[in-house]
Structures are given as C-alpha cells and as structure tokens.
Amino acid sequence: MIDKLIKLMIDQDKDLKELLDLLEIQNKMIIEKDLFGLEGLVDRLNECSKKIAQEEVQRRKLLGENHISETVGKSTNKELKQAYKNVRNTLKLVVSKKETNEILLKQKIIFNTKMLNIINPSRTIKTYNSYGNLRWKKQCTMYNYYMWN
Secondary structure, three states: OHHHHHHHHHHHHHHHHHHHHHHHHHHHHHHHOOHHHHHHHHHHHHHHHHHHHHHHHHHHHHHOOOOHHHHHHHOOOHHHHHHHHHHHHHHHHHHHHHHHHHHHHHHHHHHHHHHHHHHOOOOOEEEEOOOOOEEEEOOOOHHHHHHHO
16 A cells, blocks of 8 residues: 555656646746737646546545545655655645746736726716715716706
C-alpha cells in the first residue's frame, strides 16, 4: 500500500507542477492582455484539474477513512514523507499563483468597468430619499415631459 501511495503522490506532484506551469502561462497572458490565448488555455487547465482530481479520488480509495497526514506521520518511510512534503509545497505554490491570477483578473475587470462608466455614464438623476440613501430617478426628457403633461 505504501508503494502505491508513493507512486500516486509522485504522479500527483507531477500533475500539480504541470498545473503550476499552466497558471504561469495564464499569468503572462493576463498581463499581456491575450484574451484569445486565455480562452484556449481553459481546456488545458480543466484537463489538468481533472487528472489531479482523479488521482485524489484514487488516493482516498487507497487510504479509506484515514487522513493522509496521519498516515504519513505514522509511517517510517522517508520516501513517503518526502513525496508528501513535495506535494504540499507544490500545492501551496499552485494556490498562491491561482489567487494572484484571480486578483489580476478582478483588477482588470474593475478597471474596464470604470472606463465604461466614464465613457457611457449613467443617465439617471441621483436624489436622496427620506432615509438619506441615494435613489435613482429617470431623467426627465422632453418625450417624457410631453407624454405625462
């Protein structure tokens, strides 16, 4: 069982490194604003994520109810401990890169939204209601004026 677990963790580490490489590519594409490249990268990211998920399911089947950290802690096998350490370190890097990419994307979306609001501002009149909150009214146009009077 330990040998299968070691092999599984080595494979998982390899796939996590592949995912990390894809996230690095995604980061470069976000910075360079390569939208078509980002769209093409989605399928590769999904496939890599599926492989990692399948390996995780296999690991859980192999261990059953036991947690991986408990199994590694009780084990005296140095190779298992090293494989577990490598997977944890790679996973931390993947999570960090993923969060960085998400922050960059949100930043770009907020910037684009602000630019669109500057180019095409809201045409509604802002007024305060009795509670002191802003309320939006439709702007009175000549058409609306003649329509209601």
